[in-house]
Amino acid sequence: xxxxxxxxxxxxxxxxxxxxxxxxxxxxxxxxxxxxxxxxxxxxxxxxxxxxxxxxxxxxxxxxxxxxxxxxxxxxxxxxxxxxxxxxxxxxxxxxxxxxxxxxxxxxxxxxxxxxxxxxxxxxxxxxxxxxxxxxxxxxxxxxxxxxxxxxxxxxxxxxxxxxxxxxxxxxxxxxxxxxxxxxxxxxxxxxxxxxxxxxxxxxxxxxxxxxxxxxxxxxxxxxxxxxxxxxxxxxxxxxxxxxx
Numbered sequence: 020x021x022x023x024x025x026x027x028x029x030x031x032x033x034x035x036x037x038x039x040x041x042x043x044x045x046x047x048x049x050x051x052x053x054x055x056x057x058x059x060x061x062x063x064x065x066x067x068x069x070x071x072x073x074x075x076x077x078x079x080x081x082x083x084x085x086x087x088x089x090x091x092x093x094x095x096x097x098x099x100x101x102x103x104x105x106x107x108x109x110x111x112x113x114x115x116x117x118x119x120x121x122x123x124x125x126x127x128x129x130x131x132x133x134x135x136x137x138x139x140x141x142x143x144x145x146x147x148x149x150x151x152x153x154x155x156x157x158x159x160x161x162x163x164x165x166x167x168x169x170x171x172x173x174x175x176x177x178x179x180x181x182x183x184x185x186x187x188x189x190x191x192x193x194x195x196x197x198x199x200x201x202x203x204x205x206x207x208x209x210x211x212x213x214x215x216x217x218x219x220x221x222x223x224x225x226x227x228x229x230x231x232x233x234x235x236x237x238x239x240x241x242x243x244x245x246x247x248x249x250x251x252x253x254x255x256x257x258x259x260x261x262x263x264x
Contacts, residue, residue, distance in 0.1 A: 044056065045119050045122075048179075051211060052199060052241060054222045056221070058218050059183060065186070068102070068185055078095040078156075080095065080096050082094050084165065088166070090164045090244070091163040096155045096263075105258065120178050127229045137260065144173070150262055153261065154259060155259075156185075156254060158253070159195055161250050163248050164245055165244045167200055169225060171225065171226060173264035178227070180222070180223065180225050181220050182197065183220050184218070184255055185254040185256055191252060191253065192251030192252055194249035196212050196246045198212055201240070203239050
């Protein structure tokens with residue numbers, strides 16, 4: 020799986036808020052289709068990000084899910100410039116994930132390769148007319164949920180993304196589990212439920228990944244969503260690495 024390394028991001032006061040073990044993350048992605056990284060964001064950073072939801076000037080658009088058949092609840096896409104912590108997460112996570120993505124695409128015999136820096140990849144997106152930022156904040160209240168979906172926004176799609184739970188399960192809300200389904204050829208779908216705590220990150224495929232089968236590597240399609248929130252309010256930060264058309 021390659022060399023085991025850790026990388027972090029300096030948050031407020033210079034503390035390291037994102038200790039990522041990328042070899043372990045790649046191992047989990049290959050084995051389970053997702054990687055759970057505990058305690059990435061500090062509680063204060065979670066609260067600060069969640070509080071941005073009320074500041075409409077920070078966002079380029081707001082989506083009410085029920086109006087589009089997406090579920091119940093709502094989300095807002097950040098405008099540029101992104102909040103510093105969101106921009107830092109997007110930039111610093113991209114490089115290690117691009118290395119994983121390139122190994123995946125080689126295994127699936129797909130011709131696309133991803134450049135080593137996020138700036139280079141965004142330049143590719145922007146040249147194709149994908150110029151709108153895609154990081155978003157999601158808000159769910161009691162009885163809200165997010166239908167299974169894929170976050171595809173144009174020709175250029177980065178195959179991995181991340182979600183960060185900003186609220187406290189059992190205190191701020193109940194229910195609202197992160198759900199991932201994997202559709203395997205000629206087989207029934209597999210379901211993965213990731214029990215996130217406040218500040219945890221889950222990294223997962225946008226739409227497909229390679230799986231090693233008895234006849235070699237084959238491709239499986241994935242969708243993700245959120246189960247019904249029973250009570251309270253749940254905020255999530257979504258980090259998508261391609262921009263939208």
